[in-house]
Amino acid sequence: MGKILDKKDLKCFFEKLQKIGEVVAPVKNENISFKPVKKFSEVCFEGRSMFPIKKYFLPTKEAIAEIKNDAFVEKNDFKKRIIFGARLCDLNGLLVLDKLFLDPLYPDKIYAIRRENTILIGFACKEPLSDFCFCESMDLKDYYDLLITENNEKYYVSIGSKKGANLVTEYKDYDINLKKPVCKKKLKNKNIHDFFDEKFWEKDALKCVSCQRCTLLCPTCLCFDVADEMNIDLKLGTRNRSLDSCHSKDFTLVAGGHVFRDTKLKRYRHRVFHKIQYFKDKFEIPMCVGCGRCMEFCHSKIDFVDTINNLKK
Amino acid sequence: MTKPKVAIHSITGCAGCQLTIYFVKDLLLKLLEKIDLVAAPMLKEKNNAGPYDVCFMEGLVASKDDLEHLKKIREQSKILVALGTCATHGNVPGIKNSYSDSTVVESRVYKNLNLKEQIMPLKPAPIDAHVKVDYYISGCPPEEKEILKFITDLLLGKKPVIYDEPVCVECSLKENDCLLERGEECLGPMIRGGCDALCPSVNHGCTGCHGPLSDANILQGIKLLEQNGVDIKLIKKRFHKYSYDKFSELEEQAKKIKRKD
Numbered sequence: 361m362g363k364i365l366d367k368k369d370l371k372c373f374f375e376k377l378q379k380i381g382e383v384v385a386p387v388k389n390e391n392i393s394f395k396p397v398k399k400f401s402e403v404c405f406e407g408r409s410m411f412p413i414k415k416y417f418l419p420t421k422e423a424i425a426e427i428k429n430d431a432f433v434e435k436n437d438f439k440k441r442i443i444f445g446a447r448l449c450d451l452n453g454l455l456v457l458d459k460l461f462l463d464p465l466y467p468d469k470i471y472a473i474r475r476e477n478t479i480l481i482g483f484a485c486k487e488p489l490s491d492f493c494f495c496e497s498m499d500l501k502d503y504y505d506l507l508i509t510e511n512n513e514k515y516y517v518s519i520g521s522k523k524g525a526n527l528v529t530e531y532k533d534y535d536i537n538l539k540k541p542v543c544k545k546k547l548k549n550k551n552i553h554d555f556f557d558e559k560f561w562e563k564d565a566l567k568c569v570s571c572q573r574c575t576l577l578c579p580t581c582l583c584f585d586v587a588d589e590m591n592i593d594l595k596l597g598t599r600n601r602s603l604d605s606c607h608s609k610d611f612t613l614v615a616g617g618h619v620f621r622d623t624k625l626k627r628y629r630h631r632v633f634h635k636i637q638y639f640k641d642k643f644e645i646p647m648c649v650g651c652g653r654c655m656e657f658c659h660s661k662i663d664f665v666d667t668i669n670n671l672k673k
Numbered sequence: 674m675t676k677p678k679v680a681i682h683s684i685t686g687c688a689g690c691q692l693t694i695y696f697v698k699d700l701l702l703k704l705l706e707k708i709d710l711v712a713a714p715m716l717k718e719k720n721n722a723g724p725y726d727v728c729f730m731e732g733l734v735a736s737k738d739d740l741e742h743l744k745k746i747r748e749q750s751k752i753l754v755a756l757g758t759c760a761t762h763g764n765v766p767g768i769k770n771s772y773s774d775s776t777v778v779e780s781r782v783y784k785n786l787n788l789k790e791q792i793m794p795l796k797p798a799p800i801d802a803h804v805k806v807d808y809y810i811s812g813c814p815p816e817e818k819e820i821l822k823f824i825t826d827l828l829l830g831k832k833p834v835i836y837d838e839p840v841c842v843e844c845s846l847k848e849n850d851c852l853l854e855r856g857e858e859c860l861g862p863m864i865r866g867g868c869d870a871l872c873p874s875v876n877h878g879c880t881g882c883h884g885p886l887s888d889a890n891i892l893q894g895i896k897l898l899e900q901n902g903v904d905i906k907l908i909k910k911r912f913h914k915y916s917y918d919k920f921s922e923l924e925e926q927a928k929k930i931k932r933k934d
């Protein structure tokens with residue numbers, strides 16, 4: 361159920377969105393990247409971006425507070441933003457981030473403000489965008505304000521929220537069932553508790569170069585580091601939050617110099633367990649949304665899905 | 674608070690690392706309000722001997738003179754920082770170590786090998802081959818922001834933590850299209866970043882000027898380059914240009930681990 365638009369309508373709709381706030385959309389240069397766009401023609405409707413949309417909620421590095429002579433001034437500026445053209449895996453990535461950052465006990469203020477001020481408009485995938493996609497195995501939810509499916513130059517807009525519905529009141533309704541993509545790649549086992557032993561992960565870990573692309577580019581990896589950076593006058597500075605990664609050796613460095621996960625194997629295994637097991641044990645949904653980036657952009661093309669599928673006692 | 678006594682000394686090198694500090698211009702003046710720069714022979718006429726709270730040592734050991742100077746400075750310094758890839762890894766002069774017979778190189782460079790003993794070449798080596806080093810800030814030249822962060826951390830009484838992640842991290846955060854994935858040459862996965870992925874960001878593969886990551890996976894890194902058709906001889910040359918000893922050591926370690934499996 362939803363609304364139907366033709367190509368001309370979609371352009372008008374896009375221009376209407378520009379009046380609401382900053383529109384960011386996938387743009388293709390050497391690779392595909394989400395950027396602020398001025399013209400409808402800049403929007404790339406194919407492929408998925410290398411970097412996920414999490415950067416608009418959890419920037420790769422940002423000052424969360426100004427330090428002025430020992431006092432902290434929290435930063436809190438945010439404008440209205442429309443994310444136009446996110447894939448369903450990335451949108452489900454936000455469901456994962458929300459679980460943590462919108463936790464009623466420990467909400468993250470900056471994240472919450474950004475979520476509230478962002479409109480999420482997705483593009484549906486008619487077929488998997490890469491050989492590494494396995495979203496079909498991850499039971500993705502309809503988590504968006506609007507989701508656009510292209511079919512023979514017509515755009516079917518499914519409505520996921522009231523915020524979304526209000527944007528498309530003037531268009532005609534449709535009533536057909538839209539197909540979901542069928543992935544060749546499948547994750548066959550989502551319970552890996554019994555396979556913690558090092559021997560299951562050795563082969564993959566030997567190929568790991570610690571480049572951290574699997575976590576930095578993952579739509580649901582949310583680990584960050586907080587550090588103060590002072591100007592040379594030692595009076596002014598910023599408290600910065602930046603993306604971190606469990607594939608970094610220093611991720612588990614503690615006072616005294618000890619490193620808990622001191623081998624690539626321990627770090628790789630931890631990532632896979634967090635993605636597939638630990639998060640699910642706590643929050644009921646797996647952390648992985650099946651976008652395939654961690655394999656496609658891994659320098660060594662380490663395929664944890666294949667490895668899990670072949671786990672045998 | 675009394676200002677910490679800081680020195681910048683140098684042995685065999687090109688002086689580019691020191692220049693990185695002197696080039697921070699307006700910042701240098703602010704910095705001088707916080708530190709007492711008691712010795713910096715390239716910048717000042719009058720230079721005091723130690724004791725120093727912190728001494729930045731640029732260059733590598735390549736002669737007896739170097740070695741004596743370095744040992745004296747080490748004794749006089751509470752904190753000794755190896756500044757730049759010559760001091761941390763031996764850099765270009767270390768290429769000589771890839772020849773089994775060093776006189777092959779020396780006889781080509783010097784017409785007369787009967788040099789005074791003091792300047793007679795020693796086996797080129799990073800400074801930690803001879804003295805204890807407290808911190809390493811590599812780079813050819815090192816990054817201004819890394820040096821400044823190091824100094825501010827010390828001034829604040831924090832234990833400085835030197836960035837030790839591969840070039841790929843900063844490169845991926847900048848959303849660069851990966852050269853390695855495009856089938857080209859890039860040493861990024863094996864090299865310590867901190868440079869904001871300077872070279873890959875302008876479409877030039879990292880050639881390794883920061884020296885290797887402390888736990889670089891050399892064997893896999895070489896494999897990835899070979900998959901892209903890069904000749905193993907060229908890969909080794911790249912490694913040896915900045916860091917002959919450390920790469921050889923990492924390679925040996927890796928081979929041992931492999932043999933165990």
Ligand code: SF4
Nearest residue numbers: 581582583606631634
């Ligand atoms: S996989 Fe690693 S980086 Fe990603 S969320 Fe988990 S611990 Fe953090």
Ligand code: SF4
Nearest residue numbers: 578648649651652654
């Ligand atoms: S773990 Fe891999 S496949 Fe899963 S969401 Fe992250 S990048 Fe995508």
Ligand code: SF4
Nearest residue numbers: 568569571572574658
């Ligand atoms: S992307 Fe691949 S090589 Fe890089 S840290 Fe992750 S598993 Fe290791």
Ligand code: SF4
Nearest residue numbers: 841844851852859861
């Ligand atoms: S271009 Fe080089 S540094 Fe950048 S991600 Fe690729 S291999 Fe790493």
Ligand code: SF4
Nearest residue numbers: 868872879880881882
């Ligand atoms: S990318 Fe590599 S060669 Fe270039 S500045 Fe950084 S470490 Fe040096």
